[in-house]
Amino acid sequence: MVIAVDLGGTNIRAARVEKGIVSYRLDAVLHDKHLLQSTVDQVCNLISQVMDGGISGIGIGVPSIVEEATGTVCDVTNIPSWKRVPLRQILSDRFGIPVQVNNDVNCFVLGEHRYGVAKGFSNAIGLAVGTGLGGGVILNNQLYSGRNGGAGEFGLVPYLDANIETYCSGGFFSRKYGISAVEAFNLAEQGNKEAAGMWNEFGKHMGYAIQTVVYTYDPEVIVLGGSLLKAFRHFKPAMQETFSGFEFPESINRLHIFASELEHAALIGAASLVE
Ligand code: ADP
Ligand code: MG
Numbered sequence: 001m002v003i004a005v006d007l008g009g010t011n012i013r014a015a016r017v018e019k020g021i022v023s024y025r026l027d028a029v030l031h032d033k034h035l036l037q038s039t040v041d042q043v044c045n046l047i048s049q050v051m052d053g054g055i056s057g058i059g060i061g062v063p064s065i066v067e068e069a070t071g072t073v074c075d076v077t078n079i080p081s082w083k084r085v086p087l088r089q090i091l092s093d094r095f096g097i098p099v100q101v102n103n104d105v106n107c108f109v110l111g112e113h114r115y116g117v118a119k120g121f122s123n124a125i126g127l128a129v130g131t132g133l134g135g136g137v138i139l140n141n142q143l144y145s146g147r148n149g150g151a152g153e154f155g156l157v158p159y160l161d162a163n164i165e166t167y168c169s170g171g172f173f174s175r176k177y178g179i180s181a182v183e184a185f186n187l188a189e190q191g192n193k194e195a196a197g198m199w200n201e202f203g204k205h206m207g208y209a210i211q212t213v214v215y216t217y218d219p220e221v222i223v224l225g226g227s228l229l230k231a232f233r234h235f236k237p238a239m240q241e242t243f244s245g246f247e248f249p250e251s252i253n254r255l256h257i258f259a260s261e262l263e264h265a266a267l268i269g270a271a272s273l274v275e
Contacts, residue, residue: 003050004271005060006104007043009033009078009131014046015264016055017271020115022264024050036081044094057098057274058091061107061266063134066149071101074148100273103149104128104266109136110143111269112223117258121220125213126260127154130226133165133209137217154213159205164212167205170228173198185231199231203238210239210257211246218251225260232259 001018008030015025028046032038047058064076071088091099102110109118109126118124124138133155137144144151155165166172170181177184177198187195213222224232246252262268 001052001054002057002059002271002274003047003055004267005043005047005058006107006266006270007060007062007076007079008104009063009076012043012046013267014050015267016050016052017268017275019275020111020268020271022267024052025264025267026050030079033079034081036085039079039081040085040090044091047091047095051095055097057100058095059107059270059273059275060087060091060099060101061104061270062087062101063104066101066103066145068102068145068147068149071099073101098274102143102145102270102273103134103136104270105134106136106143106145106149106152107269107273108134108225108260108266109138109152109223109269110272111262111265111267112225112260113138113141113143113269114272115268116223116260116262116265118221118223121256123217123219124221124223125152125217125219126223126225126265127209127213128226129168129206129224129228131170133168133226135213139217154209157212159208159212164205164209168202168209172202172205181228181231185234188231188234196234199234200238203235204242206235207239207242211242211252214246214248214251214255218248219255221256221258223258223260225265229259 004017013027073085076082105128112118126136128134135152135154137152
C-alpha cells in the first residue's frame with residue numbers, strides 16, 4: 001500500500017491507495033499559501049494522518065512543473081510561496097520511504113491508463129479541463145514527462161490572441177461572458193439558447209485543441225477530465241464538427257475520445273508513481 005497526494009492550488013488531498021483502490025482519504029484546505037514552511041508542514045501533517053505501518057512509498061501530483069531528476073517542484077502558480085521546493089527530498093527525509101513527484105495531469109493520465117478508459121491503449125493523452133487546461137502524455141505505455149514534467153502542456157500553446165487554455169477552460173466563460181462555467185452549464189441544462197451558443201463556441205475551441213494534440217501525437221485515445229466535462233454533451237457536437245477540416249481524416253476518425261469515469265484518477269496515478 002502507498003500514499004497518494006494531490007496538491008491543488010486550493011485543496012490538498014491524501015489517501016492510502018492499493019492497486020487503483022483509494023481507501024482512507026483526507027482532504028484539507030491549504031492555509032497560508034504565502035508561507036513556504038507552513039504549507040510544507042501542512043502537506044506533511046496530512047500525510048502523517050493517513051500514514052500506516054505497511055506504507056511503502058509516497059506519490060504526489062502537483063499543479064506545476066517538476067525537475068524529474070531531483071523531484072524539485074518549480075513555480076507553483078497557485079501557491080505563490082512555492083518557487084523551488086525540493087519536495088521529494090523533504091518528504092523522503094521526513095518519512096524515510098521512497099517518494100516520487102510529478103505533474104498533476106501527468107498523474108491523471110497515468111491513472112486513466114492503468115485503471116480507466118485508456119487501459120489497453122499504448123498511446124494516450126489526458127486533458128484536464130477545469131480552472132485551466134493541463135495535459136499528460138503516455139507514449140508506448142510509458143508516461144512521457146519531459147525533462148521538467150512539463151510535457152503535454154497543451155493549454156499553454158499559443159492560440160488566436162492568447163493560448164489554448166484561455167479558450168478551453170472555465171476562464172473562457174468568465175472572461176467572455178461574465179459567468180462561471182457552472183452557471184453556463186446550469187443555464188444550458190434549462191434549455192437557455194444563449195448558454196447553448198456559448199457551449200457551441202467553447203466546443204469549437206476544444207475541437208481545435210484536440211486537433212493540436214492529434215497533429216502532434218496521433219494518439220489512439222484522448223481522455224478528457226476536469227469539471228467542465230460535466231457539460232460534455234453541450235459541447236461535444238460542436239467539437240466534433242471541427243474535425244471535418246482535419247488534414248488526416250484517418251487519424252481523427254480512428255481516434256477515441258472518452259470522458260474520464262474514475263473518481264480519483266489523479267490520486268491513483270500519483271500512487272502508481274511508487275507502486
Ligand atoms: P481545478 O482545475 O482547480 O482542478 P476543476 O476541474 O473542478 O478544478 O475546475 C473548476 C472549473 O470547473 C470552474 O471553472 C467551474 O466553473 C467549472 N465547473 C464546475 N462544475 C461544473 C459543471 N457542472 N459544469 C461545467 N463547469 C463546471
Ligand atoms: Mg502535464
